[in-house]
Amino acid sequence: MHSFTEENYLKIIYHLSQADTGTVQTNAIANGMNTKAASVTDMLKKLADKQLIDYIKYQGVTLTEKGKATAIKVIRKHRLWEVFLVDKLKFRWDEVHDIAEELEHINSPILVERLDDFLGFPKRDPHGDPIPDRDGNFEPSVNIHLHEMPQGKTGIIIGVSDHSSPFLIHLQKLGLTIGVEIEITGITDYDGSVELLMNTKQLNVSKKVAQHILVNLQETI
Amino acid sequence: MHSFTEENYLKIIYHLSQADTGTVQTNAIANGMNTKAASVTDMLKKLADKQLIDYIKYQGVTLTEKGKATAIKVIRKHRLWEVFLVDKLKFRWDEVHDIAEELEHINSPILVERLDDFLGFPKRDPHGDPIPDRDGNFEPSVNIHLHEMPQGKTGIIIGVSDHSSPFLIHLQKLGLTIGVEIEITGITDYDGSVELLMNTKQLNVSKKVAQHILVNLQETI
DNA sequence: TAAAATTTTTAGATTTATCTAAATTTATAA
DNA sequence: TTATAAATTTAGATAAATCTAAAAATTTTA
Numbered sequence: 001m002h003s004f005t006e007e008n009y010l011k012i013i014y015h016l017s018q019a020d021t022g023t024v025q026t027n028a029i030a031n032g033m034n035t036k037a038a039s040v041t042d043m044l045k046k047l048a049d050k051q052l053i054d055y056i057k058y059q060g061v062t063l064t065e066k067g068k069a070t071a072i073k074v075i076r077k078h079r080l081w082e083v084f085l086v087d088k089l090k091f092r093w094d095e096v097h098d099i100a101e102e103l104e105h106i107n108s109p110i111l112v113e114r115l116d117d118f119l120g121f122p123k124r125d126p127h128g129d130p131i132p133d134r135d136g137n138f139e140p141s142v143n144i145h146l147h148e149m150p151q152g153k154t155g156i157i158i159g160v161s162d163h164s165s166p167f168l169i170h171l172q173k174l175g176l177t178i179g180v181e182i183e184i185t186g187i188t189d190y191d192g193s194v195e196l197l198m199n200t201k202q203l204n205v206s207k208k209v210a211q212h213i214l215v216n217l218q219e220t221i
Numbered sequence: 222m223h224s225f226t227e228e229n230y231l232k233i234i235y236h237l238s239q240a241d242t243g244t245v246q247t248n249a250i251a252n253g254m255n256t257k258a259a260s261v262t263d264m265l266k267k268l269a270d271k272q273l274i275d276y277i278k279y280q281g282v283t284l285t286e287k288g289k290a291t292a293i294k295v296i297r298k299h300r301l302w303e304v305f306l307v308d309k310l311k312f313r314w315d316e317v318h319d320i321a322e323e324l325e326h327i328n329s330p331i332l333v334e335r336l337d338d339f340l341g342f343p344k345r346d347p348h349g350d351p352i353p354d355r356d357g358n359f360e361p362s363v364n365i366h367l368h369e370m371p372q373g374k375t376g377i378i379i380g381v382s383d384h385s386s387p388f389l390i391h392l393q394k395l396g397l398t399i400g401v402e403i404e405i406t407g408i409t410d411y412d413g414s415v416e417l418l419m420n421t422k423q424l425n426v427s428k429k430v431a432q433h434i435l436v437n438l439q440e441t442i
Numbered sequence: 443t444a445a446a447a448t449t450t451t452t453a454g455a456t457t458t459a460t461c462t463a464a465a466t467t468t469a470t471a472a
Numbered sequence: 473t474t475a476t477a478a479a480t481t482t483a484g485a486t487a488a489a490t491c492t493a494a495a496a497a498t499t500t501t502a
Contacts (some may be wrong), residue, residue, distance in 0.1 A: 005489065026450055039490050041451055046488090058450055058497055089335040099329045106327075108320045114310040226459065247480055260460055262481055267458090279467055279480060448499070456491070466481070472474095 002052075004105045007074050008033065009043055010052060013063055014071035023060030069136055073112075076132040078104035079125035080115050086126040087119065093126045093179040126179055128156030128216030142217040146184075147194060147210035154183045155215035162212035174203060176213065223273075225326045228295050229254065230264055231273060234284055235292035244281030290357055294333075297353040299325035300346035301336050307347040308340065314347045314400040347400055349377030349437030363438040367403075368415060368431035375404045376436035383433040395424060397434065 002010075012032040016024040026044070030037045048055040052067035063071060081103040085096040113134060116122075122131055123139075130138040149155055157180045160167065171177065175198060185202070186195040192207035205213075223231075233253040237245040247265070251258045269276040273288035284292060302324040306317040334355060337343075343352055344360075351359040370376055378401045381388065392398065396419060406423070407416035413428035426434075 003488080027448090035489090036491065037450060038452080038492080042489075085332075089332070089339055091335065099327070099332055102327045102329070103324075106320070106323045108323070111306075111310070111320055114312065118310055224458080248478090256459090257461065258480060259462080259482080263459075444502095446499100446501080449497080451494105451496070453494080454492090456489100458488085458490105459486100460488105461486075462484090464481105464483080467479080469476100469478070471476080 001107055002050075002070060005043070006047065006050075006052070007070065007105055009040075009047060010063065010067055010071040011074050013053065013061060014068065014075070017062060023062050025060045029061075072132045072136040074104050076134075076136070077106070077112055079129060079131040080112065080119060080122070082125045082127075083119050083122045083131070084115060087122075096126065124156075124218070127158050128218060144215055144217060145211055146182075146196075146205070146213040146215050147187075147192070147207060149184045149215055149217065151184045151186065154181055154218045156181050156218065157213060158216045159214040160212055161214060167209075167212060170209065171213070174205065175201075176203075176205070181218075182215070222328055223271075223291060226264070227268065227271075227273070228291070228326055230261075230268060231284065231288055231292040232295050232299075234274065234282060235289065235296070238283060244283050246281045293353045293357040295325050297355075297357070298327070298333055300350060300352040301333065301340060301343070303346045303348075304340050304343045304352070305336060308343075317347065345377070345439070348379050349439065365436055365438055366432055367405075367417075367426070367434040367436050368413070368428060370405045370436055370438065372405045372407065375402055375439045377402050377439065378434060379437045380435040381433055382435060388430075388433060391430065392434070395426065396422075397424075397426070402439075403436070 009029065012029055013024050016028050016032065026037050026040045029044075030040045033040065044053065044055050044061055047053045047067070048061075051064055052070060053061045053063055055061045078100045081100045082096045085091040085099060086093060091099075116134070121133075125131055128141065130141050132138040143158060144155075145161070146155075157176060157178055159178065160171070176182075180198060183197045184194060185197050187193070188195065188204075192210075194205050194207070194210045196203050196205065230250065233250055234245050237249050237253065247258050247261050250265075251261045254261065265274065265276050265282055268274045268288065269282075272285055273291060274282045274284055276282045299321045302321045303317045306312040306320060307314060312320075337355070342354075346352055349362065351362050353359040364379060365376075366382070367376075367378075378397060378399055380399065381392070397403075401419060404418045405415060406418050408414070409416065409425075413431075415426050415428070415431045417424050417426065
């Protein structure tokens with residue numbers, strides 16, 4: 001088995017290699033792990049010895065198949081626990097990350113399968129991110145701004161790119177909060193405002209607002 | 222916060238000091254922790270520094286109030302997670318211990334309270350052991366043989382003191398398996414056989430059988 | 443393309459929890 | 473009550489994950 005620390009390194013490397021297609025740099029990992037570059041180098045040697053990453057000095061790393069499978073298992077657990085915390089224990093979307101960071105390291109394959117079953121085999125976590133199945137397969141997720149969303153597609157609000165109070169208060173009034181599922185029904189040519197459906201409610205938001213709402217695009221599952 | 226290891230030491234010390242009223246010996250802890258006496262001594266110094274135990278060289282240890290409260294919190298989490306695994310995820314009674322050993326170290330007070338609520342504030346875990354409430358209070362549990370049970374009291378079968386196949390097969394046939402709740406309704410003077418109620422079913426078991434069934438006596442809660 | 447800046451690695455320590463082997467203390471028993 | 477046995481502690485090492493400071497490699501830029 002792998003230590004919590006090793007699992008966290010693999011997870012960070014996995015996420016970084018998704019963002020950026022090439023190899024992952026030492027400093028990027030140090031940043032993600034809240035540690036120093038020297039510590040990362042030490043750990044990279046260890047992960048390479050265990051054949052979890054391919055590592056060439058000074059050139060950055062990539063995950064091996066084994067390393068990738070391990071990272072995806074941890075991500076699967078993290079996202080399933082988030083669903084549990086939100087759906088069953090009534091936590092808010094924004095409260096669950098740190099707890100799931102601990103729960104994701106519980107080592108019991110059967111527990112993961114039972115939990116998945118108990119939750120009804122969810123395909124997405126509360127942020128709209130895809131949950132890998134037991135074989136590690138999942139639909140990729142795409143995060144874009146609301147005004148870039150194609151019509152007809154649904155998405156989940158995952159954040160904002162303007163953190164000013166007036167903007168946040170405006171969103172609160174409209175009900176456009178994190179975790180809400182929306183569908184674009186049209187774009188007004190005249191002013192670029194966006195028509196959308198939230199639950200069953202029709203809304204119109206200005207182009208300026210749409211440009212500052214981050215959405216996780218739901219692929220057809 | 223305390224490390225997993227520190228929490229495990231406190232838990233073992235707590236359990237050992239329940240069994241045996243005096244101070245807890247180094248070797249007993251080493252045995253419980255599957256480690257060596259020298260390692261225990263090192264850890265005892267550390268726990269004493271943190272004022273979690275009172276430790277006198279060569280004389281054994283007792284938990285301080287702080288240490289006891291910490292141990293009880295870990296035990297509360299362990300038992301709540303066991304209820305979750307059995308009631309919600311459909312694990313069997315005998316499968317949950319190792320998983321709960323990991324889950325008990327998840328550090329989130331709010332998670333524990335939400336879980337307790339979700340489970341309906343259970344008073345006993347699947348073995349019949351009491352679950353401390355958020356303040357650490359609980360009814361003590363008493364483990365005795367079936368033939369020593371007072372009439373009218375209920376208990377949960379927690380094990381057997383005869384592991385022979387014929388005996389276990391006999392119990393299986395009667396439905397007297399681990400986790401089953403029973404109530405003594407009478408004792409036959411003539412042969413010492415025990416009349417009991419299992420769910421709503423009336424049963425009679427011989428004195429010999431009753432002497433080999435271990436029961437956790439349920440206090441009036 | 444050579445100097446400067448940045449990134450990465452090495453060297454040598456530190457902390458936590460563990461170990462073995464030896465020394466010390468306490469308990470037991472002749 | 474002293475010798476022997478058992479339990480416990482100390483001393484000195486080891487492995488995991490981290491650190492700082494210095495050295496080496498790579499990238500940028502003038």
